[in-house]
Amino acid sequence: LGPEPAPRYRRMVLERLWPRLAMGQLTRMLMRGLERRPSRTLFSVLGVAFATAIVVLGTFQFDSVNLMVHVQFQRAQQEDITVALVQPRSQKVVHELSAMTGVRYAEGSLTIPVRLHNGHRSWRVALTGIPASSRLSRRIDTQLQDLHLPEEGLVLTDFLLEELALVPGDAVTVEWLDGSGRHTSVPVVAGSREFIGIGAWMTLPAMQALYGRGEQVNQLQATIDPAARQSVLDALVERPLVAGVSERSAMLDAFYETLGKTFLTFTFVNSLLGGVIAFGVVYNTVRISLAERGRELASLRVLGYRPWEVDHILLAELALLLLLGVPLGWLIGQYLGMLMMWLMQSELYRAPLLITGHTLGLSATVVLVSALLSSWVAVRRVARLDLVQVLKTRE
Structure with a gap:
């Protein structure tokens, strides 16, 4: 029923491998704290990584849709109109169409x-x-x-x-x-x-x-000629051999109205959810770290450390977790995107996987903003610590 025994502190593996490694006192405390709790550190990094991956998964589809439109409607199909004939005709009809005004x-x-x-x-x-x-x-x-x-x-x-x-x-x-x-x-x-x-x-x-x-x-x-568009369409519709006329612009509008609109709406909602989840993961990581280190941080305040020095330990740990988690999240997001595109492909459409620097930067920005908001909350809580009450509380 006694209190938990004090943890055994020792030099880090990095310090033993590189004895001349120079680190400040606060940095050494931070690094040793992370190494002493490898499970918590690992899950925190994974939490940040998956939060980043969710944002990547929700935003890269904007680029995918734009690539679909560019390839299909600008590179592959470059005609303005397509004329379907009632029945096959000799190639003279090509010259007849070319001779039309407009x-x-x-x-x-x-x-x-x-x-x-x-x-x-x-x-x-x-x-x-x-x-x-x-x-x-x-x-x-x-x-x-x-x-x-x-x-x-x-x-x-x-x-x-x-x-x-x-x-x-x-x-x-x-x-x-x-x-x-x-x-x-x-x-x-x-x-x-x-x-x-x-x-x-x-x-x-x-x-x-x-x-x-x-x-x-x-x-x-x-x-x-855009100026003669309507007159050309009217003249073609009156031809008895013409079964129908379709415009590339109308096809593009129909794409955005149906598939594109649904796809982009889903992407927007997914991006919003990804941002909320990212904030929740980072905020919980900070809260858990603060709850576990409340007594230690209060002890440092009592020993004479200034508030910004105490905040440095908490925020530097979060910065290190972000530094490790965000690149890992980019990699996870790429593989999840590949899986999503493979599962969504069908006879109707097959969206390409395109993850641009804009998407990676946006995902990192969302996680960083979440970290800044969480850090602001953590700093306020550290400033409001009741030093006497915290020191009286057993771990």
């Missing part, structure tokens, strides 16, 4: 619904033939570089390659869903990175030869 440049493409087969695996997709040197419909490889379509063979999205268990060099069976019931074996020559949707592509001449219906197209892409 149209700057036009290209044609051929899109046919197919089902790709590889053993027992199959997937329904649109097979599209585009000009080999297309200026409006570019493909991006898995390294986010421009991909030049080979003269022969299929280019599939990375998602399709994974789902069909294919690699470049394999052959895939193409089942035409145009009513002909034909099956054709085509080699896969490359993979393409698509963040939104899935697809398969060939060069337009290779697609036309494979389809066997001559030099036909059933879609047109064009860039138009």
Whole structure:
């Protein structure tokens, strides 16, 4: 029933390995205190690390959405409008569209619904033939570089390659869903990175030869003069061969209105929760440290240490925990982000993992602000310590 025996203090491992290491008295007290309680130190560092990781996890998705938009709507799709035809027509329609007032440049493409087969695996997709040197419909490889379509063979999205268990060099069976019931074996020559949707592509001449219906197209892409936008749209809608006209700007607005809006709202809420959790973790770390060291800090005050010297012990410990925990949190946040993106990928979209310096800086700032607020509370509590009452309290 007696009081807890006094802890055994001794030189740190670092001091024994490096005898000439020069440290001030307060710093030595701090370092020895952390080493004497390795479990508490470890869990405090992990707490700060996971608080940082939560903020990273909640904010990096803003950058991911921006990258999706940049790659899909600025690099891959550079047309202003896409015109769908009622039925395939000869490539003369491309020249007719180019000759319209307000149209700057036009290209044609051929899109046919197919089902790709590889053993027992199959997937329904649109097979599209585009000009080999297309200026409006570019493909991006898995390294986010421009991909030049080979003269022969299929280019599939990375998602399709994974789902069909294919690699470049394999052959895939193409089942035409145009009513002909034909099956054709085509080699896969490359993979393409698509963040939104899935697809398969060939060069337009290779697609036309494979389809066997001559030099036909059933879609047109064009860039138009913004001042003539409405007149071009009105003229196209009146054409009997035009099934529909879609605008890239409308697709982008629809993306932000549906997926982007939901995604960014979730990200904002997650970021807010991450900040609150970060504050809670850091604040509890300071409170626990203050509760455990209340008697020691009061003893130092009684022995003549000035308030700022006593605060130095408490705040320097927190600073060291932050210094160790924040970089670890960045690493944990990156791996959690990879896991989240892998779990969220689907046929509809596959968000990329992009963690920028802005995200890392923001996560560190949130944790630092939480630490400053917690430190302010701790300093006020230290200043209000009842020295006599604390010294009378048994541990």
